[in-house]
Amino acid sequence: MRVWILGSLRKDFSFLALPGLAALAFVSLFPEIASQSLLYMLIAVGFVESGHVYTTFWRTYFHADERNSSSFYVIVPLVIFTLFAIWMYFGRVGLWSFVAYANIFHHVRQYYGFGRWYQGLNRRFMISSDLFLYALCILPIVAYHFKSGAIGGYYSDYDLLLYPSAPLFRTVVAVYALTWVSWIFVEARELHAGHREWNRIASVALPAVLYGTCFFFGRDLASILTPLVISHGCAYFGVMGDSLVKTQKKRFPNFA
Numbered sequence: 001m002r003v004w005i006l007g008s009l010r011k012d013f014s015f016l017a018l019p020g021l022a023a024l025a026f027v028s029l030f031p032e033i034a035s036q037s038l039l040y041m042l043i044a045v046g047f048v049e050s051g052h053v054y055t056t057f058w059r060t061y062f063h064a065d066e067r068n069s070s071s072f073y074v075i076v077p078l079v080i081f082t083l084f085a086i087w088m089y090f091g092r093v094g095l096w097s098f099v100a101y102a103n104i105f106h107h108v109r110q111y112y113g114f115g116r117w118y119q120g121l122n123r124r125f126m127i128s129s130d131l132f133l134y135a136l137c138i139l140p141i142v143a144y145h146f147k148s149g150a151i152g153g154y155y156s157d158y159d160l161l162l163y164p165s166a167p168l169f170r171t172v173v174a175v176y177a178l179t180w181v182s183w184i185f186v187e188a189r190e191l192h193a194g195h196r197e198w199n200r201i202a203s204v205a206l207p208a209v210l211y212g213t214c215f216f217f218g219r220d221l222a223s224i225l226t227p228l229v230i231s232h233g234c235a236y237f238g239v240m241g242d243s244l245v246k247t248q249k250k251r252f253p254n255f256a
Contacts, residue, residue, distance in 0.1 A: 015238025020231025
């Protein structure tokens with residue numbers, strides 16, 4: 001029975017886990033280089049972040065059967081462009097905050113999708129696993145909003161709605177720690193019951209480690225964002241590559 005999204009542990013680890021962990025190790029071991037290197041930021045933002053978006057073209061606009069199957073491929077981009085143009089024309093109030101939080105939601109939902117995918121492969125779904133995934137990813141983000149000295153700008157100077165407060169920060173940290181303990185207890189109970197679903201466990205542990213480390217210990221945009229961006233984009237590369245092989249075998253006969 002297949003239990004790995006890309007068909008093997010090696011592929012899943014190479015695309016879904018290793019890039020984010022490697023980026024996290026890099027910004028932790030070489031913080032000055034990570035924050036000052038234009039090459040590193042070009043790879044993270046220009047190649048991985050922007051590049052993963054454009055790979056979707058191979059499944060849509062560059063695939064005649066798919067492109068001609070729906071008018072949405074013409075209508076949706078025009079609607080989005082029009083809405084954003086109107087928003088910018090009338091002052092851009094809240095625009096970049098919307099983009100920032102939409103990106104956060106998009107990234108977390110990708111991890112949720114992988115978790116559900118693994119559960120489907122295991123033929124056993126666990127709502128508790130989904131809830132722990134959301135909590136362990138979102139609580140560090142919430143705590144960051146109350147953290148003293150947090151950086152609130154990426155697209156603009158005030159993307160995030162920050163509210164520095166030591167009591168609130170400590171409260172969220174306490175809830176976060178309790179959530180970790182609860183998750184470990186639940187998974188230990190599952191293992192004792194004979195449910196050794198290492199793929200599903202990893203689908204919660206990996207993003208939990210990434211989000212916790214980045215938002216609690218990150219000192220600048222490079223250490224906070226690039227591990228998340230690289231993990232998200234490289235995972236998308238892997239899933240897209242596997243999908244292209246399956247849907248367009250003549251054009252893409254192999255996937256490493």
